[in-house]
Amino acid sequence: MDPLRQLQSLQLENRQAVVARVAELLTERGQQQAILEVRGQKLTVNLPADGPELKAGDLLRIMREGQSLTLLDKLPPAAETRLGQALIRHLPWQQNLDTGLSQLMNALSAGFKAPPGPGSQPGSSQPLPTTVREALQSIARLLPQVSGDTGGLILRPVQAPPATGISSSPLAGLAAPARPGLDAEGVRQWLTNSGVLTEARLAKGTLEAAPTDLKLALGRLALTLLQHQNLGADQFTRFTPLPSHELVTAPLQFPSPTTAPLGNADGGREAASPGQMLRLLAGMLNRITVNQLHSQLLTTRSGAEGAPQVNTLITDLPWMAPGGEVKTAQLRIDYDKPEREEKPENRRAGVSEWRLNLAMDLDEAGKVFFDVALRQNALSARVWAERQATARQVNQELGALRSRLTDLGLEVSELECRRGQPPTAATRLEHRLLDTRA
Incomplete structure (x- = not known):
């Protein structure tokens, strides 16, 4: 696609400014060029000789002037x-x-x-x-x-x-x-x-x-x-x-x-x-x-583009098992506190929600996973256990647990135990881990 058609495909008004990301730097016949990502499209542009020093991942503010683009400034890292x-x-x-x-x-x-040295024995x-x-x-x-x-x-x-x-x-x-x-x-x-x-x-x-x-x-x-x-x-x-x-x-x-x-x-x-x-x-x-x-990155991303911010905390909690071996519980807590709605019919949408995910590997019980959500006084919880005996034992205790939670004034909407592991999405290291979308 020629440069003019590329520019027209961006659908920018004259003198309209937009943020672009430097995807790659090139040198073509002695001319410094950059491949920019703008509105999900890639655009190859020539760089001015007196412009700022750039590297892949930098964010730029550019403006359309007629049939050309003008570099306004380089944005600080987000x-x-x-x-x-x-x-x-x-x-x-x-x-x-x-x-x-x-x-x-x-x-x-x-x-x-x-x-090692004279007189020292191996081990x-x-x-x-x-x-x-x-x-x-x-x-x-x-x-x-x-x-x-x-x-x-x-x-x-x-x-x-x-x-x-x-x-x-x-x-x-x-x-x-x-x-x-x-x-x-x-x-x-x-x-x-x-x-x-x-x-x-x-x-x-x-x-x-x-x-x-x-x-x-x-x-x-x-x-x-x-x-x-x-x-x-x-x-x-x-x-x-x-x-x-x-x-x-x-x-x-x-x-x-x-x-x-x-x-x-x-x-x-x-x-x-x-x-x-x-x-x-x-x-x-x-x-x-x-x-x-990782906790800060997930918290920052959740509030991007006007979406409600969800505060996330991920940590490992170590404990000492008998004999001196140390094990860890992997914990993730998400706290969603939407902005308060003034209209009575929308007030429930502004209720805070807590979500807790916990993973542990116990000697007798094996691997167990917990997913608990608390919204106002409504609670739902799922437990996964890899071992059949552990899943059977947990299921036998769910009735007593539901009674204790109800006694605390909680409305238990869901409480179950399944065998296996919870579904997990693999985290991929994409370019968005390193930079912000334009």
């Missing part, structure tokens, strides 16, 4: 573009929190891998420095502990005094839980300390001096390891993050693929070197950062 660019940098370097934290907890019993280890052990135990204290001593799984907060020396178990020195179970306030604190709200809490000045935030606690451990290696904090970026394979192949899938069991924490795993632990920490911090950026 919020979605900045978030997408930051997200894409971290995606390939994510480490699952369950495998990463399990290996860190293993260091409490295994110590450091002894450096030998050395005790952890006191500062490193204390930093590890600070992380362990943040993790609720799963206990099956009452016939069921109960999440309990771990209270841990400092321990010294290498012990036979990574949980040595951790005292018995002080409370009988993790109540609603405990769950709230668990979510708050997951690391996904770190920067928001820092901005508000609500973080305590104690390392109660997982992201900060991992950062403190990294700093302690660097100091042990006589390295400054700026050297942390020199350590290549250690990624999890499933997070490379499916970086934004929710729920993400679960990792294979690591086995008993008391044996079968070698000690890690300080360098390996730093690479592991870099990968876990990337995982938390990806969840933060």
Whole structure:
């Protein structure tokens, strides 16, 4: 198609301005050109020699003047573009929190891998420095502990005094839980300390001096390891993050693929070197950062083009299983608060809605998935269980659950359990992850 017909196909009025996206830069016979995406169509234009420096993904404001186009200005990156660019940098370097934290907890019993040298044997280890052990135990204290001593799984907060020396178990020195179970306030604190709200809490000045935030606690451990290696904090970026394979192949899938069991924490795993632990920490911090950026990107996109904004939060909630192995619950919360309608007949349309998706892999029950929606006092919930026995047991309890929810004043519209997994849409890394539509 010749340039004039391309221009006419855009159906622009004379002196009408429009936003275009730079899809590709070209050089044709010494002339700089750009392929622009305008209103869903591609248009090849010559660039002025004195124009701004451009790159693929930039947004431009152009205006039709007769049978030509004039470049008005280059637009600053949109919020979605900045978030997408930051997200894409971290995606390939994510480490699952369950495998990463399990290996860190293993260091409490295994110590450091002894450096090669005269007299050192392959696979030998050395005790952890006191500062490193204390930093590890600070992380362990943040993790609720799963206990099956009452016939069921109960999440309990771990209270841990400092321990010294290498012990036979990574949980040595951790005292018995002080409370009988993790109540609603405990769950709230668990979510708050997951690391996904770190920067928001820092901005508000609500973080305590104690390392109660997982992201900060991992950062403190990294700093302690660097100091042990006589390295400054700026050297942390020199350590290549250690990624999890499933997070490379499916970086934004929710729920993400679960990792294979690591086995008993008391044996079968070698000690890690300080360098390996730093690479592991870099990968876990990337995982938390990806969840933060992904949450912000989904929230920003939902309010585009005048649509109601839905606030989204995605995070991993780790807990400590018996024996020191760490597992995670994958959580997504969506909060839709439409603008309030003034007309009485439209007021219901402005009611806020909460939606919760939770995925867990339990030793006895297997993989279970929850999808809960709450709109005013109307609640609907679906549960999926991979194992037949788990699905049967959940179905047997649904009647009692419905009664308890009704007693709370909730109108239960749907409550069911199915076998299998919920349908999920694969997240694709398209150009819209990196830039805004024109």
